[in-house]
Amino acid sequence: MSASQNSDTVTSPLILAVPPGESYYSYVSQQLEKIPGANVRLLRIKSMYDDPSDEELGDLSQVEVYFGSVMFFSKIVHRCVNLRWAQSMAAGSDALWKVLKNKQLKPWFTFTRNAVSFPQPVAEYVIGQIIAVRRGFYVLRDQQIQAVWNKTDTLICNQPLVGTVVSILGLGAIGTEVARLCKVFGMEVWGVTRTLVPQDKKKTFVDHYRLMKDIDEVLENADFIVGVLPSTDETRGILSDRRFSVCRKKPAFVNVGRSDVTDEDSILEALRKGWISWAVLDVFDEEPLPASSPLWHEPHIVVTPHMSPAITYRDHPVKMCDLFKDNYKRYINHEPLLHVVDPQKGY
Incomplete structure (x- = not known):
């Protein structure tokens, strides 16, 4: 089932995009601008470990789609109350499930992982x-x-x-x-x-x-x-x-x-x-x-400092954005998304 089938607005959902660092920001921004009719809010962070202020984050209650770092997402997920779908730039998702479990929350959105870059x-x-x-x-x-x-x-x-x-x-x-x-x-x-x-x-x-x-x-x-x-x-x-x-x-x-x-x-x-x-x-x-x-x-x-994924590979942001654009097209067309994670299994 597509993540957007229960959404009231499918033509121009608000997308919150959070590239995991300065090196990604420009490319991700350019790629998202190419999506016809996309309503994108870009948040600039220096690293996935950042803790932006409430003023920087703004109102997250209207965010329907998230695209970015899963570690950063784990810090704000409880504020994204109308979220329908989150596309992670990472392969793993255990940090997210731990946060939801600690907050006694069950996932109310579809979560897809990055299975192409790593x-x-x-x-x-x-x-x-x-x-x-x-x-x-x-x-x-x-x-x-x-x-x-x-x-x-x-x-x-x-x-x-x-x-x-x-x-x-x-x-x-x-x-x-x-x-x-x-x-x-x-x-x-x-x-x-x-x-x-x-x-x-x-x-x-x-x-x-x-x-x-x-x-x-x-x-x-x-x-x-x-x-x-x-x-x-x-x-x-x-x-x-x-x-x-x-x-x-x-x-x-x-x-x-x-x-x-x-x-x-x-x-x-x-x-x-x-x-x-x-x-x-x-x-x-x-x-x-x-x-x-x-x-x-x-x-x-x-x-080694968690660098085996080598996210500085030149084709990493390319594959990442291509996956998001493919899944976004599926999302607005009510089609099954790629690389959906089962919260019960954790993968």
Whole structure:
């Protein structure tokens, strides 16, 4: 069902557009101006973490369509009482559902996510980190800083990627692209899904499909564990509480999904007890990651500032705006929207 079918005004709904930073503002503004008859209010913010004043926000009660940062949207959603549809510029939406739950509100609007911009850059990030760990680049960097010439360090691995077992937790759009690129390098790919994948829907580049209930088997066989899971009741804490202890091959853990699939203590314990060899983390419970976090200084942890989506890619705003324009046309024509999120599932 289209999000606009219950709307009284479908010809020129008020659109609140909030590009997530100055670098997007000009392009998004230009693209929205090209939509015939669109009634657009643009809000300029420096980053998605901004907290504009009431004066800057203005009256949000007449906003029917939202297009922008989901983190920013989560701060104002309770004021958008007549909202019918929200198009996020992000892939995830757990921040929104948490806010609504805390405010004891049920979604009164259709929410669609950005499923087009992130698969390529996130998959490239994962491949880069796998190569960096597998070939010992981080160890070599540390040696350079110390002016040490050492070709025999056991942590420097010169094994090829061919035959390396990568277990991908979550085979959505991003996880599927990660799997495809891993197979290009000759890796053995395991993929974990929530439900059974029909035979005719299985990808040729995924060697083994498993369900969430099989996660111990998946971890046991992995050289690399890649987390691409959303934050849901089923996934939260799935890698906590000594879960990594089942790992036989001391795999590296690369997390680009949601941070709450595990926790700081579980990661630190897994590293210190040798259950995993590395943790490459791009997502955290609190962002920016506080300087007091032990993750910053723990050996064999790589911290990156939630940059795997590489939103500075030149084609990111292009794909983002193309998706919005496509969905907006569907919206005003009472057609099904693309990439609708089920609030109950969280994806």
